[in-house]
Amino acid sequence: MKSSKKTISESLPRYQEIQNHLKSQILSGAWAPGTKVPSEHELAAQFDCARMTVSKAIGSLVEKGLVVRRRRAGTVVAAPRSQETVLEIHDIQAEVQASGRLYRFDIQTRKVGKATREEADKLGAEIGTPVLIISCVHWADTVPYALEERIINLEAVPEAGDEMFLEVPPGSWLLAKIPWNEAEHRIFAVSADIATARILKIRRNAACLCIERRTRRDVYNVTYVRLIYPGDQHVLVARFQTHGTAGR
Amino acid sequence: MKSSKKTISESLPRYQEIQNHLKSQILSGAWAPGTKVPSEHELAAQFDCARMTVSKAIGSLVEKGLVVRRRRAGTVVAAPRSQETVLEIHDIQAEVQASGRLYRFDIQTRKVGKATREEADKLGAEIGTPVLIISCVHWADTVPYALEERIINLEAVPEAGDEMFLEVPPGSWLLAKIPWNEAEHRIFAVSADIATARILKIRRNAACLCIERRTRRDVYNVTYVRLIYPGDQHVLVARFQTHGTAGR
DNA sequence: GCTGACAATATGTCTAGGCATATTGCGCCG
DNA sequence: CGGCGCAATATGCCTAGACATATTGTCAGC
Structure with a gap:
């Protein structure tokens, strides 16, 4: 045989x-x-x-x-898993460029400091943890694509304190720099407040898709980010297969 | 040794x-x-x-x-994969009940017919395909929880044509009845139009989270569903691990 | 200097056993 | 009749080899 x-x-x-x-x-x-x-x-x-x-x-x-x-x-x-979906959230730069548009970003504010109660909460760290707080706008051609508010834990990534993010947006910089192993997303809809509306050039109270993400590396929470995508333009696409393709 | x-x-x-x-x-x-x-x-x-x-x-x-x-x-x-996230989208009934509230649902409209151009498009089937179109509201206690608009392909699920969905909401009914192996989600934010606002008891133009899902079984698209969750209350939570937990 | 043949290497798959261990069901004994 | 312990069972993990196959590096010949 x-x-x-x-x-x-x-x-x-x-x-x-x-x-x-x-x-x-x-x-x-x-x-x-x-x-x-x-x-x-x-x-x-x-x-x-x-x-x-x-x-x-x-x-x-x-x-x-x-x-x-x-x-x-x-x-x-096995019992079928509760509906689990694989969601791909790409790097914003790649996302914009993939659609054939010119990518650009602005750093709006950049501040090093100690985490306030609220910031510590978002990041999931202790109050007083050294943090870098950044807000930046991503553009596709001449249209605002997303507003990013980010908190970086400088205990986990001290070298971020010296980075000015002139060339590379914080998200891509971190992604390349820090291997991470866990992330948690919260996805929901919000109405744009006045400040957001102005930055994104949309109507006040326009519906926006908001993605909050907390990224962990071992025991540290590395970064918290909140992305606001204007209007109903941005669509998250998720595909799902119960058991993978037959051929594998 | x-x-x-x-x-x-x-x-x-x-x-x-x-x-x-x-x-x-x-x-x-x-x-x-x-x-x-x-x-x-x-x-x-x-x-x-x-x-x-x-x-x-x-x-x-x-x-x-x-x-x-x-x-x-x-x-x-290997190079790290583009960010893939596991998103769990639970059965609405289970979701509501898990939060300790009373679940209820109303069928608003129910119609058997042949798919129009638009419906066929949404479902991903041919124009004229026999379909069941249902709209229903899900309640948590006395608060509208979500508005569901669903198209069921009667070619894939003929027995749905006879089902009145008095006891079990269409989503759960299908989930239990039809094994499926592929789903595609689109997640975005919308402003509530007048009709939606009235049904969900929210302000007009309030931001809503909209989830569209198309479910496949082999070659058939079984159902298309559009869920609108009012306001910024509903949060999709997604967790992600790059490489699984160390222990397992 | 280029090319083709060949050998070395690393994984891919498989075998036919082995002992270990969790679970279950059954039979015996109190 | 109820509980306890043991044996049978099915998986869990492992071995020490085997041959298959893809890829790479090398070397010789043109």
Whole structure:
């Protein structure tokens, strides 16, 4: 049997064949959540391969959250996750340039200081933490694209204190500089207040999309940013697949 | 050496130990993107285990998008993905009830017909496709929570045509009934028009968060829904982790 | 100096076992 | 009849090899 491997068809590793088989059963709904998946031994016999190969196939499904494995209890089809969506939020500069427009940004204010109560709260740090507070406007051609208000934790990124952000906007600078591993977004609609409306050149009370993001690196909160996109122009697009593409 | 396994410490499988080691190097920035990871053989020697074990550890990192493997070229640290965020959009009923309020919903209009140009467009189907069009209001206690406008493709879900949605709101009904595998969201801010304002009991032009979602099942677009959440009350929360938690 | 052939290398996949461990179900005993 | 303990089971983790395949570097020949 060792040499009969190649005869099956072409390419497509064995473990993926098994994986696809299982996946299709689950995706098609034939195996409802809670259904017991055949044991590794059974599958190994069925697909005529070593148990390890089956195990690898299932292990991957576990990582994708499709099934749950418990010793002795066996493998069961997982309950579908509460709707999780993959949202891509790109770098603003890239976003603007991708749409073929000229990107530019203005630093409006830049201040080094110690975090007030409110700022500490937003950032998720202690009051008095040294911070850099920046407000800046992003432009697409001659149209204001977004208003950014940012708090940078200088304990986490001391070198930001010396950076004037003349060339690179703070967001891109940080992204390139600081590896981070966790971010939390809050997305909601706000009405533009007078100051915002003036800066973004929109009507007062116009609906704006507001994205607040707090970025963590290990235990530190690195930065808090609040992006206000004018009007109903800006659209966040999110795609979602329950279980990834069949082919992977 | 086979029996010395247990002496290391306690629990924590070998492959995960290796994985964590690699992960921490990458997350800490010690290994910048593009850095070559030691070969499987080296790691196997270093951690004193079989190459397969190392392979499993790395394989998992590949699935997480942390590294890229190429034959002969070896394994290299991957470039960080463009910011991808996991957004959880829950079932409205569950969402309201989770906040401890009483959930209720009203069907405002319900109409079976053939898709007009505009409706077909929204749904992503052909003009003339049989559809069920529903508009409904979701309540939290006595406050309007969201306005839902939905188009259901009756070709994909014929049984929806007979459903009156007296007990279960269309969203939950569909979610339970139809397994789906792809969804696309568009999230933006809108100003409430007069009709919307009246229904949601808010000021005209008040900022609202609008979520449009198109749900696919295989080749069919199952449903299109547009949810309008009043004011700046509703907040979408998205969390994100670049590389998963260290422990898992 | 360029190119093609070949060897070295690193991963990709797989095998056929092994022991470890959590869980479950069942049978025995009080 | 109820609770406890044990054996069977299924996964979890691992090994030490094997062959396959892609890629790269090198070297010889033109």
